Amino acid sequence: MPEIPYCGTPPVPGGVAWNPDPVLIATLLVMGGLAMPRLRDAGARRQAASALGWAVLVLALVSPLCNLSVALFSARVAQHLLLILVAAPLIAFGMIGPDRQRAPNLAAPAALFALALWAWHLPGPYAASFARDSIYWAMHASLFGTALWLWAALGFRASVRPDAAALAALATAVQMGLLGALLTLAPRPLFLAVHAPGVTAPWGLSPLEDQQLGGLLMWVPGGLVFAALCVAGLGIALRRARA
Secondary structure, X not given: OOOOOOOOOOOOOOOOOOOOOHHHHHHHHHHHHHHHHHHXXXXXXXXXXXXXXXHHHHHHHHOHHHHHHHXXXXXXXXXXXXXXXXXXXXXXXXXXXXXXXXXXXXXXXXXXXXXXXXXXXXXXXXXXXXXXXXXXXXXXHHHHHHXXXXXXXXHHHHXXXXXXXXXXXXXXXXXXXXXXXXXXXXXXXXXXXXXXXXXXXXXXXXXXXXXXXXXXXXXXXXXXXXXXXXXXXXXXXHHHHHO
Protein backbone atom coordinates (compact mmCIF):
# COMPACT_ATOMS: atom_id res chain seq x y z
CA MET A 1 0.00 0.00 0.00
CA PRO A 2 1.66 3.26 -1.12
CA GLU A 3 2.14 5.98 1.47
CA ILE A 4 1.40 8.76 -1.03
CA PRO A 5 -1.96 8.89 -2.89
CA TYR A 6 -1.91 9.01 -6.68
CA CYS A 7 -2.48 12.80 -6.73
CA GLY A 8 0.31 13.45 -4.23
CA THR A 9 0.49 14.56 -0.64
CA PRO A 10 -2.19 16.89 0.80
CA PRO A 11 -1.22 20.39 -0.34
CA VAL A 12 -1.38 23.67 1.54
CA PRO A 13 -2.38 27.02 0.02
CA GLY A 14 0.25 28.07 -2.48
CA GLY A 15 1.60 24.54 -2.83
CA VAL A 16 -0.95 22.93 -5.15
CA ALA A 17 0.73 21.13 -8.06
CA TRP A 18 -0.24 19.87 -11.51
CA ASN A 19 -0.27 16.16 -12.30
CA PRO A 20 2.36 15.55 -15.01
CA ASP A 21 1.89 11.75 -15.12
CA PRO A 22 3.19 10.77 -18.60
CA VAL A 23 1.25 7.48 -18.60
CA LEU A 24 -2.02 9.30 -17.94
CA ILE A 25 -1.35 11.94 -20.57
CA ALA A 26 -0.39 9.30 -23.15
CA THR A 27 -3.49 7.26 -22.33
CA LEU A 28 -5.76 10.26 -22.76
CA LEU A 29 -4.12 11.11 -26.09
CA VAL A 30 -4.63 7.55 -27.32
CA MET A 31 -8.27 7.55 -26.19
CA GLY A 32 -8.87 10.86 -27.91
CA GLY A 33 -7.21 9.56 -31.08
CA LEU A 34 -9.39 6.44 -31.08
CA ALA A 35 -12.49 8.62 -30.77
CA MET A 36 -11.58 10.82 -33.74
CA PRO A 37 -12.76 8.48 -36.55
CA ARG A 38 -16.29 8.53 -35.13
CA LEU A 39 -16.34 12.32 -35.44
CA ARG A 40 -15.23 12.59 -39.06
CA ASP A 41 -18.80 12.69 -40.36
CA ALA A 42 -20.18 14.67 -37.41
CA GLY A 43 -21.15 18.30 -37.76
CA ALA A 44 -19.07 21.18 -36.48
CA ARG A 45 -21.15 21.49 -33.30
CA ARG A 46 -20.62 17.86 -32.35
CA GLN A 47 -16.92 18.03 -33.11
CA ALA A 48 -16.54 21.19 -31.00
CA ALA A 49 -18.54 19.67 -28.14
CA SER A 50 -16.45 16.51 -28.17
CA ALA A 51 -13.19 18.47 -28.26
CA LEU A 52 -14.35 20.62 -25.34
CA GLY A 53 -15.40 17.51 -23.43
CA TRP A 54 -11.99 15.92 -23.87
CA ALA A 55 -10.34 19.15 -22.75
CA VAL A 56 -12.44 19.19 -19.57
CA LEU A 57 -11.63 15.51 -18.97
CA VAL A 58 -7.91 16.20 -19.26
CA LEU A 59 -8.08 19.26 -17.01
CA ALA A 60 -10.06 17.41 -14.35
CA LEU A 61 -7.36 14.74 -14.14
CA VAL A 62 -4.10 16.66 -14.63
CA SER A 63 -4.89 20.14 -13.28
CA PRO A 64 -4.15 21.17 -9.66
CA LEU A 65 -7.67 20.00 -8.83
CA CYS A 66 -6.23 16.48 -8.67
CA ASN A 67 -3.74 17.48 -5.99
CA LEU A 68 -6.27 19.64 -4.12
CA SER A 69 -8.67 16.69 -3.95
CA VAL A 70 -6.19 14.90 -1.66
CA ALA A 71 -6.73 17.61 0.95
CA LEU A 72 -10.40 18.47 0.46
CA PHE A 73 -13.44 16.25 -0.04
CA SER A 74 -15.18 19.18 -1.72
CA ALA A 75 -12.40 19.34 -4.32
CA ARG A 76 -12.80 15.61 -5.05
CA VAL A 77 -16.54 16.14 -5.49
CA ALA A 78 -15.83 19.07 -7.83
CA GLN A 79 -13.49 16.82 -9.83
CA HIS A 80 -16.20 14.16 -10.08
CA LEU A 81 -18.80 16.72 -11.16
CA LEU A 82 -16.54 17.97 -13.94
CA LEU A 83 -16.27 14.40 -15.19
CA ILE A 84 -19.93 13.41 -14.96
CA LEU A 85 -21.73 16.72 -15.61
CA VAL A 86 -19.43 18.47 -18.09
CA ALA A 87 -16.99 16.13 -19.83
CA ALA A 88 -19.35 13.14 -20.15
CA PRO A 89 -22.34 14.97 -21.72
CA LEU A 90 -20.13 16.92 -24.12
CA ILE A 91 -18.35 13.79 -25.33
CA ALA A 92 -21.65 11.91 -25.47
CA PHE A 93 -23.16 14.68 -27.62
CA GLY A 94 -20.34 14.17 -30.09
CA MET A 95 -21.07 10.44 -30.17
CA ILE A 96 -24.74 10.80 -31.12
CA GLY A 97 -24.97 10.41 -34.87
CA PRO A 98 -27.91 10.62 -37.28
CA ASP A 99 -27.44 6.95 -38.21
CA ARG A 100 -28.63 5.76 -34.81
CA GLN A 101 -31.89 3.92 -35.43
CA ARG A 102 -32.62 2.18 -32.14
CA ALA A 103 -32.71 4.16 -28.92
CA PRO A 104 -31.25 2.23 -25.97
CA ASN A 105 -33.03 1.43 -22.75
CA LEU A 106 -32.31 3.91 -19.97
CA ALA A 107 -32.79 1.67 -16.93
CA ALA A 108 -29.39 -0.01 -17.00
CA PRO A 109 -27.16 3.09 -17.43
CA ALA A 110 -29.21 5.09 -14.91
CA ALA A 111 -29.01 2.30 -12.33
CA LEU A 112 -25.29 1.65 -12.82
CA PHE A 113 -24.49 5.36 -12.66
CA ALA A 114 -26.40 5.67 -9.38
CA LEU A 115 -24.65 2.57 -8.01
CA ALA A 116 -21.20 3.93 -8.91
CA LEU A 117 -21.96 7.37 -7.49
CA TRP A 118 -23.22 6.08 -4.15
CA ALA A 119 -20.63 3.33 -3.78
CA TRP A 120 -17.62 5.61 -4.29
CA HIS A 121 -18.93 8.20 -1.85
CA LEU A 122 -19.24 5.72 0.98
CA PRO A 123 -16.45 6.20 3.56
CA GLY A 124 -14.79 2.81 3.00
CA PRO A 125 -14.49 2.77 -0.82
CA TYR A 126 -13.69 6.49 -0.83
CA ALA A 127 -10.77 6.05 1.58
CA ALA A 128 -9.57 3.00 -0.36
CA SER A 129 -9.13 5.17 -3.47
CA PHE A 130 -6.41 7.06 -1.59
CA ALA A 131 -4.62 3.87 -0.59
CA ARG A 132 -4.18 2.18 -3.98
CA ASP A 133 -3.75 3.71 -7.42
CA SER A 134 -5.76 0.87 -8.99
CA ILE A 135 -8.76 1.72 -6.81
CA TYR A 136 -8.36 5.42 -7.58
CA TRP A 137 -8.61 4.69 -11.29
CA ALA A 138 -11.46 2.22 -10.77
CA MET A 139 -13.35 5.07 -9.10
CA HIS A 140 -12.82 7.53 -11.92
CA ALA A 141 -13.30 5.03 -14.73
CA SER A 142 -16.58 3.72 -13.33
CA LEU A 143 -17.97 7.18 -12.57
CA PHE A 144 -17.01 8.61 -15.94
CA GLY A 145 -17.89 5.46 -17.90
CA THR A 146 -21.38 5.08 -16.43
CA ALA A 147 -22.02 8.82 -16.78
CA LEU A 148 -20.95 8.70 -20.44
CA TRP A 149 -23.25 5.74 -21.05
CA LEU A 150 -26.13 7.49 -19.29
CA TRP A 151 -25.71 10.77 -21.18
CA ALA A 152 -25.41 8.97 -24.52
CA ALA A 153 -28.55 6.94 -23.75
CA LEU A 154 -30.41 10.09 -22.70
CA GLY A 155 -29.40 11.81 -25.92
CA PHE A 156 -30.43 8.89 -28.11
CA ARG A 157 -33.68 8.36 -26.21
CA ALA A 158 -34.68 12.02 -26.07
CA SER A 159 -35.23 12.15 -29.83
CA VAL A 160 -37.57 9.14 -29.74
CA ARG A 161 -39.15 9.13 -26.26
CA PRO A 162 -38.52 12.47 -24.54
CA ASP A 163 -40.93 11.46 -21.77
CA ALA A 164 -38.78 8.41 -20.95
CA ALA A 165 -35.64 10.54 -21.01
CA ALA A 166 -37.33 13.05 -18.68
CA LEU A 167 -38.25 10.29 -16.23
CA ALA A 168 -34.68 8.93 -16.18
CA ALA A 169 -33.29 12.44 -15.69
CA LEU A 170 -35.73 13.03 -12.82
CA ALA A 171 -34.71 9.78 -11.12
CA THR A 172 -31.04 10.73 -11.48
CA ALA A 173 -31.67 14.22 -10.10
CA VAL A 174 -33.44 12.73 -7.09
CA GLN A 175 -30.73 10.20 -6.27
CA MET A 176 -27.92 12.74 -6.69
CA GLY A 177 -29.81 15.28 -4.62
CA LEU A 178 -30.45 12.70 -1.91
CA LEU A 179 -26.79 11.75 -1.70
CA GLY A 180 -25.77 15.41 -1.62
CA ALA A 181 -28.33 16.13 1.10
CA LEU A 182 -27.13 13.21 3.24
CA LEU A 183 -23.54 14.42 2.97
CA THR A 184 -24.54 18.01 3.73
CA LEU A 185 -26.78 17.23 6.68
CA ALA A 186 -24.68 14.48 8.26
CA PRO A 187 -24.02 15.38 11.92
CA ARG A 188 -20.38 14.29 11.81
CA PRO A 189 -17.58 14.04 9.23
CA LEU A 190 -17.52 10.71 7.42
CA PHE A 191 -14.11 10.89 5.74
CA LEU A 192 -11.72 11.54 8.63
CA ALA A 193 -9.50 8.67 7.46
CA VAL A 194 -8.23 10.89 4.63
CA HIS A 195 -9.57 14.40 5.35
CA ALA A 196 -8.51 14.84 8.97
CA PRO A 197 -8.61 18.22 10.77
CA GLY A 198 -4.91 18.81 10.14
CA VAL A 199 -5.44 18.25 6.40
CA THR A 200 -8.40 20.56 5.88
CA ALA A 201 -7.45 23.27 8.43
CA PRO A 202 -4.87 25.04 6.19
CA TRP A 203 -7.76 25.71 3.79
CA GLY A 204 -9.90 27.28 6.51
CA LEU A 205 -12.33 24.38 6.75
CA SER A 206 -13.07 21.76 9.34
CA PRO A 207 -13.65 18.22 8.04
CA LEU A 208 -17.39 18.63 8.58
CA GLU A 209 -17.49 21.99 6.76
CA ASP A 210 -15.50 20.50 3.89
CA GLN A 211 -17.95 17.60 3.69
CA GLN A 212 -20.92 19.97 3.78
CA LEU A 213 -19.45 22.00 0.92
CA GLY A 214 -18.93 18.84 -1.12
CA GLY A 215 -22.48 17.73 -0.37
CA LEU A 216 -23.87 21.07 -1.47
CA LEU A 217 -21.94 20.88 -4.73
CA MET A 218 -23.46 17.50 -5.46
CA TRP A 219 -26.91 18.47 -4.20
CA VAL A 220 -27.39 21.75 -6.04
CA PRO A 221 -25.43 21.74 -9.34
CA GLY A 222 -25.81 17.99 -9.78
CA GLY A 223 -29.52 17.98 -9.08
CA LEU A 224 -30.19 21.11 -11.13
CA VAL A 225 -28.51 19.78 -14.29
CA PHE A 226 -30.65 16.64 -14.41
CA ALA A 227 -33.76 18.52 -13.23
CA ALA A 228 -33.33 20.94 -16.14
CA LEU A 229 -32.97 17.99 -18.50
CA CYS A 230 -36.16 16.53 -17.07
CA VAL A 231 -38.07 19.77 -17.69
CA ALA A 232 -36.72 19.99 -21.23
CA GLY A 233 -37.78 16.42 -21.97
CA LEU A 234 -41.27 17.02 -20.62
CA GLY A 235 -41.53 20.20 -22.68
CA ILE A 236 -40.64 18.33 -25.87
CA ALA A 237 -43.10 15.55 -25.05
CA LEU A 238 -45.92 18.05 -24.45
CA ARG A 239 -45.24 19.91 -27.71
CA ARG A 240 -45.32 16.63 -29.64
CA ALA A 241 -48.56 15.62 -27.92
CA ARG A 242 -50.20 18.89 -29.00
CA ALA A 243 -48.96 18.65 -32.58
